[in-house]
Amino acid sequence: MDPREQSLLDAVPTGLLIGGQWRDASTGARFGVDDPATGQQLTTVADASPADAMAALDAAAAAQEEWAATAPRVRGEILRKAFELITARADDFALLMTMEMGKALPEARGEVAYGAEFLRWFSEEAVRVAGRYQTAPDGKSRFLVLRKPVGPCLLITPWNFPLAMATRKAGAAIAAGCTMVIKPAKLTPLTTLLFAQVMLEAGVPAGVLNVIPTSSAGSTTGPLIADPRLRKLSFTGSTEVGVTLLQQAAENVLRTSMELGGNAPFLVFADADLDAAVDGALAAKLRNIGEACTAANRFYVQAPVAEEFSRRLAEKVAAKRVGRGTEDGIDIGPLIDERSRDKVHALVTDAVARGARVVTGGGPVSGPGWFYQPTVLSNVPADATVATEEIFGPVAPIITFDTEDEAVELANSTPYGLIAYAYTTDLNRALRLPERIESGMLGLNSGVISNPAAPFGGVKQSGMGREGGFEGIDEYLATMYVGIPSPF
Numbered sequence: 001m002d003p004r005e006q007s008l009l010d011a012v013p014t015g016l017l018i019g020g021q022w023r024d025a026s027t028g029a030r031f032g033v034d035d036p037a038t039g040q041q042l043t044t045v046a047d048a049s050p051a052d053a054m055a056a057l058d059a060a061a062a063a064q065e066e067w068a069a070t071a072p073r074v075r076g077e078i079l080r081k082a083f084e085l086i087t088a089r090a091d092d093f094a095l096l097m098t099m100e101m102g103k104a105l106p107e108a109r110g111e112v113a114y115g116a117e118f119l120r121w122f123s124e125e126a127v128r129v130a131g132r133y134q135t136a137p138d139g140k141s142r143f144l145v146l147r148k149p150v151g152p153c154l155l156i157t158p159w160n161f162p163l164a165m166a167t168r169k170a171g172a173a174i175a176a177g178c179t180m181v182i183k184p185a186k187l188t189p190l191t192t193l194l195f196a197q198v199m200l201e202a203g204v205p206a207g208v209l210n211v212i213p214t215s216s217a218g219s220t221t222g223p224l225i226a227d228p229r230l231r232k233l234s235f236t237g238s239t240e241v242g243v244t245l246l247q248q249a250a251e252n253v254l255r256t257s258m259e260l261g262g263n264a265p266f267l268v269f270a271d272a273d274l275d276a277a278v279d280g281a282l283a284a285k286l287r288n289i290g291e292a293c294t295a296a297n298r299f300y301v302q303a304p305v306a307e308e309f310s311r312r313l314a315e316k317v318a319a320k321r322v323g324r325g326t327e328d329g330i331d332i333g334p335l336i337d338e339r340s341r342d343k344v345h346a347l348v349t350d351a352v353a354r355g356a357r358v359v360t361g362g363g364p365v366s367g368p369g370w371f372y373q374p375t376v377l378s379n380v381p382a383d384a385t386v387a388t389e390e391i392f393g394p395v396a397p398i399i400t401f402d403t404e405d406e407a408v409e410l411a412n413s414t415p416y417g418l419i420a421y422a423y424t425t426d427l428n429r430a431l432r433l434p435e436r437i438e439s440g441m442l443g444l445n446s447g448v449i450s451n452p453a454a455p456f457g458g459v460k461q462s463g464m465g466r467e468g469g470f471e472g473i474d475e476y477l478a479t480m481y482v483g484i485p486s487p488f
Helices: 003-011 048-070 071-087 089-099 105-128 163-178 190-202 217-226 239-250 274-290 303-318 338-351 404-411 427-436 469-474
Strands: 015-019 019-025 032-033 043-046 132-133 143-148 153-156 179-181 208-211 232-236 255-259 266-270 296-302 355-362 375-378 393-401 420-424 440-444 478-487
Touching: 003 089, 015 048, 032 469, 048 143, 048 179, 048 208, 071 089, 071 105, 071 163, 071 190, 089 105, 089 190, 105 163, 105 355, 105 469, 143 355, 153 163, 153 217, 163 179, 163 190, 163 375, 163 469, 179 217, 190 208, 217 232, 217 239, 232 239, 232 404, 266 274, 266 404, 274 296, 274 303, 274 393, 274 420, 296 404, 303 355, 303 375, 303 393, 338 355, 338 375, 338 393, 404 427, 404 469, 427 440
Parallel strands: 153 179, 153 232, 179 208, 232 255, 266 296, 266 420, 296 393, 375 393, 420 440
Antiparallel strands: 015 019, 015 208, 032 043, 132 143, 143 478, 355 375
């Protein structure tokens, strides 16, 4: 291992953070964290048990009242300090993410900037939580409306954006005055642990932010969700797991935010700027090795330009360099694990068996690690599995359409509705599509639209609630109405 990588690993805490203290798991258990580019173990971290999870909730519950009473400006300044500390350590965070998740260093640096920006955004929102005072319509009373922190939260983050998903949730909770227990993904806990260390350095009081990595998510988080002291659950992950968590949360009527699976359509109309559409397709498909819920999953291209679009896209995809993300000039890193790589290849194999043509790529890369060739498929049947399931890999299946109505029908022919993309120069069409397409977000002539100042979230089985934007802090606030007799 490179000396800098080893030095960084030595500096990252690998215990549980509970009540402001780093500690071992109560059972003494630990689990390994692997480098997906080599298959080798990087280090081990403490493996939280249900008892450890309850201890973390105890700490969060004990800190809640004082933290809620903390001045908004103080909460905001802590977030601003954390933003500055993470920005100053951007290279460390980027390298750590690349080591445990696989994305190339330039992309990892992009995530650091994106993730840190949530802390700056919510540092500004902390002081803007407002209520209202008004006269009742009949003039006989007054309404006082307060916004208060909802209470202790459980934040469950995914492996594919280990910093940004932590900052997006924790930043909003801290700004609102909520304490929290963070359960990071077992595949990528190190970035979250380093983030927690920075939050302590920034001044987050003991018990406000607790972190419990675990190899057994269900048994560890289940008791927390069943505990009446927990008042909020925020989850980013698969729809299947999200449904289970919603069922559990219903028992205590928890506030929930769910950012779940996607199956994003990417529409290219014949009038589109093809150069822009190809560049947008590359960004929407290959960002994070395709392992993103916002990744373009189904490319619907109008028949007159389908062949040319496929050719141009394949040329650029074929030029991408595959390798360990820490190496210079690498564009595409490994998939997160062997199971994920095998799933991607099974989707490609099924599409080819149904008549799809491999324009470029089409198979795993030999050697250590879980690499897959960036792939473009043409002539893909609309009912192929690759067009109906979330791919989570660097594969672009291209399907042709004839009319706008057909394109919209295809785009909406899924239980998911997180994001869609559309390329057109027709102004009327550009105004129609947002009203016709069933998704929480739309990239109009743009392949990347995520922004901390904008509300992120989906409809249908892609989830509920929003993260980021003005709406992001609302998810952590409860509304209280106080009725007052007229003073006159």
